[in-house]
Amino acid sequence: MNRRVGPDARFGARLAVTSAATALAAVPFSLALVLVESQWAPLHRLDQGAAERLHRSVLGHPARVRVLEFLTQVVWGPLTMRLLVAAVVVWLLWRRALRLAAWAACTATAGGLVGLLAKNAVARARPHLPDPVAHAPGFSFPSGHAMTATTSCAVLLLVLIPLVPRAWRPLPWVLAAASVIGVGCTRVALGVHWVSDVVGGWLLGIAVVAATAFAFEAWRSDVGRPRTTPAQGLEPEIVTAEPEPPAGMTQR
Numbered sequence: 001m002n003r004r005v006g007p008d009a010r011f012g013a014r015l016a017v018t019s020a021a022t023a024l025a026a027v028p029f030s031l032a033l034v035l036v037e038s039q040w041a042p043l044h045r046l047d048q049g050a051a052e053r054l055h056r057s058v059l060g061h062p063a064r065v066r067v068l069e070f071l072t073q074v075v076w077g078p079l080t081m082r083l084l085v086a087a088v089v090v091w092l093l094w095r096r097a098l099r100l101a102a103w104a105a106c107t108a109t110a111g112g113l114v115g116l117l118a119k120n121a122v123a124r125a126r127p128h129l130p131d132p133v134a135h136a137p138g139f140s141f142p143s144g145h146a147m148t149a150t151t152s153c154a155v156l157l158l159v160l161i162p163l164v165p166r167a168w169r170p171l172p173w174v175l176a177a178a179s180v181i182g183v184g185c186t187r188v189a190l191g192v193h194w195v196s197d198v199v200g201g202w203l204l205g206i207a208v209v210a211a212t213a214f215a216f217e218a219w220r221s222d223v224g225r226p227r228t229t230p231a232q233g234l235e236p237e238i239v240t241a242e243p244e245p246p247a248g249m250t251q252r
Contacts, residue, residue, distance in 0.1 A: 081152035111151035142200035150205025
């Protein structure tokens with residue numbers, strides 16, 4: 001019994017603690033960004049100018065609006081991203097990579113909760129533009145689409161990149177970056193978010209992934225595995241027949 005209370009128990013505790021710490025840090029971080037946006041004139045002009053320019057580019061072009069809505073709601077939509085992460089979690093459970101599955105599920109869940117908490121704490125109104133082409137419910141800051149795309153793409157990359165041949169590894173990073181940036185542009189162009197909402201979503205998403213990835217790296221250290229880089233993925237051993245040691249065992 002005591003042998004099982006080791007690296008795995010510490011890994012679970014670190015996941016819970018880092019997720020809670022990220023959630024606590026998200027609210028003052030979000031509030032600080034909104035205060036800067038409301039007080040600093042250059043940032044306010046940037047928000048207003050970018051929103052108006054992108055919005056004008058789709059006014060009077062219903063076909064462009066339909067393409068943007070398809071991209072933002074279907075291709076890069078939160079439901080699509082969460083289903084992809086869920087599929088990866090199921091695959092990891094099948095591969096018996098239980099800790100990596102727990103990390104992926106925890107990161108996606110924490111990202112959603114942090115974003116919801118920040119939105120309700122800040123309670124920022126969405127843009128009110130003349131001749132709106134789209135509408136969205138709820139508050140504006142941070143962008144949930146941008147944050148979900150950031151956390152989901154990071155999870156997919158850090159889990160699956162070891163399976164990609166080295167010569168092809170830049171391609172998934174480019175696709176992930178295009179998805180994260182692309183969904184942010186669609187939200188601003190449709191007039192449902194300010195630029196600072198999108199940037200806030202990106203930053204909070206990165207913070208969540210960094211916190212939970214730190215917990216996973218600490219577990220790897222506890223079981224005697226070497227540290228990894230983002231280019232290697234969180235668990236390069238996923239390509240092997242037994243990607244993770246049994247519970248309670250330490251590799252030497």
